Amino acid sequence: MTGFSTRAIRAASRSREIAQRPTSVPIYQTATFSAESVEALAEAVAEAPGGYAGYAYSRLGNPTVDALGDAVAELEGAEAGFALASGMAAIHATLLSLLSVGDRIVSTRAVYGSTQSLLVRTFGRFGVATEFVDIGDHAAVERAVAAAPTRVLYLETISNPTIVVADLSALSAIARRHGATVVVDSTFASPYLVRPLEHGADIVIHSATKYLSGHSDVLGGVVVGDAARVDAVRKVQVDTGATLAPLAAFLVLRGIPTLAVRMERHAATAAALAAWLEEQPGVARVHYPGLTSHPQHALASRMLRLPGGMLAVELAGGRVAGAAFVDGLTIPELTASLGSIHTIVAHAASTTHRQLGADQLAAAGIAPGLLRISVGLEDAEDLQADFGRGLASARDAAGGARPIVRAGSSPSPV
Numbered sequence: 277m278t279g280f281s282t283r284a285i286r287a288a289s290r291s292r293e294i295a296q297r298p299t300s301v302p303i304y305q306t307a308t309f310s311a312e313s314v315e316a317l318a319e320a321v322a323e324a325p326g327g328y329a330g331y332a333y334s335r336l337g338n339p340t341v342d343a344l345g346d347a348v349a350e351l352e353g354a355e356a357g358f359a360l361a362s363g364m365a366a367i368h369a370t371l372l373s374l375l376s377v378g379d380r381i382v383s384t385r386a387v388y389g390s391t392q393s394l395l396v397r398t399f400g401r402f403g404v405a406t407e408f409v410d411i412g413d414h415a416a417v418e419r420a421v422a423a424a425p426t427r428v429l430y431l432e433t434i435s436n437p438t439i440v441v442a443d444l445s446a447l448s449a450i451a452r453r454h455g456a457t458v459v460v461d462s463t464f465a466s467p468y469l470v471r472p473l474e475h476g477a478d479i480v481i482h483s484a485t486k487y488l489s490g491h492s493d494v495l496g497g498v499v500v501g502d503a504a505r506v507d508a509v510r511k512v513q514v515d516t517g518a519t520l521a522p523l524a525a526f527l528v529l530r531g532i533p534t535l536a537v538r539m540e541r542h543a544a545t546a547a548a549l550a551a552w553l554e555e556q557p558g559v560a561r562v563h564y565p566g567l568t569s570h571p572q573h574a575l576a577s578r579m580l581r582l583p584g585g586m587l588a589v590e591l592a593g594g595r596v597a598g599a600a601f602v603d604g605l606t607i608p609e610l611t612a613s614l615g616s617i618h619t620i621v622a623h624a625a626s627t628t629h630r631q632l633g634a635d636q637l638a639a640a641g642i643a644p645g646l647l648r649i650s651v652g653l654e655d656a657e658d659l660q661a662d663f664g665r666g667l668a669s670a671r672d673a674a675g676g677a678r679p680i681v682r683a684g685s686s687p688s689p690v
């Protein structure tokens with residue numbers, strides 16, 4: 277008879293083997309997988325197409341995490357997919373899998389702030405140079421890509437925060453002519469609006485923290501593409517360790533079945549708010565691809581299933597008005613993410629792009645008072661009434677009428 281602890285460990289570590297398939301992906305909450313023999317363990321960690329032949333250690337592979345990579349690959353029409361600890365982990369591992377010292381990147385200048393920082397501050401230290409371009413100017417992109425051997429053309433389908441839409445087919449064709457790999461961050465679009473691989477992209481990345489999971493309760497990232505490229509990303513992750521936790525993978529998988537329903541509602545409400553905001557006094561400009569005033573409206577109508585749930589608003593009163601608008605709201609969450617059930621209004625210069633100085637903000641085309649709005653799933657009428665209050669606060673602040681106090685976070689009874 278073994279001792280109590282030995283029995284307890286063995287007794288509590290046995291999982292039932294069942295013949296049925298569960299309708300949800302099980303959470304394999306384990307760091308380790310055991311094998312029947314030394315030989316079987318060696319076989320499990322042998323490299324095989326798409327990863328390893330079996331499971332041994334969750335940094336090398338975990339069935340729940342693999343299920344997420346497979347699911348997003350299927351939605352994007354990709355050969356393979358791989359999930360990591362966050363969107364930034366996915367971007368970092370992807371670029372690390374492609375770049376060597378002395379390589380060159382051409383990137384959209386309207387790029388997420390942490391990505392800009394990763395490119396300049398981190399990869400820059402290792403001799404990787406990045407040139408930022410206006411991806412709406414295809415001649416300028418071609419000049420930049422042709423100027424010197426370029427390893428990566430880095431794009432965002434819909435850019436953060438100015439809602440610029442990239443012409444993925446035209447830009448991928450430019451990259452192909454010059455031998456560059458096209459990496460697309462499609463977080464704002466989600467696989468429901470567009471599948472960038474069908475437009476010529478080589479690798480697509482999502483911050484699964486946003487629309488894929490959809491509820492602001494988990495961090496994750498996913499990379500999809502052809503099997504060889506995704507395998508190279510997996511190898512970087514095994515070496516660098518930005519492993520997604522099984523529970524986090526489950527939570528993202530939990531969001532995916534409702535992605536279409538959520539995106540339809542996000543987009544319907546965003547379209548209504550964008551059209552309304554455009555008519556309001558104090559609003560200088562609304563950036564939303566569904567509006568005919570958007571510079572890439574025709575492209576967006578062609579390329580995207582829907583114009584999405586993200587919009588940006590420039591208030592006539594600049595920075596002061598932008599801050600007062602946010603402080604005057606009662607429904608949206610005052611936080612810094614997007615793609616959630618909650619409407620989230622962010623002041624770009626002080627949150628998502630806080631790493632950028634005034635010159636860099638201007639270079640990225642971000643006005644000091646620009647507000648980025650991720651339209652949630654609340655009722656459209658309630659949001660419109662609340663934005664009306666925000667605009668009134670903004671107008672007062674710009675006119676210096678009265679100090680603005682944030683009204684509190686409880687929903688207003690409209």
Ligand SMILES: Cc1ncc(COP(=O)(O)O)c(C=O)c1O
Nearest residue numbers: 362363364388436463483485496
């Ligand atoms: C477009 C875009 N890409 C990547 C990221 C990074 O994602 P994560 O926060 O999951 O690392 C974000 C985060 O806001 C984003 O907006």
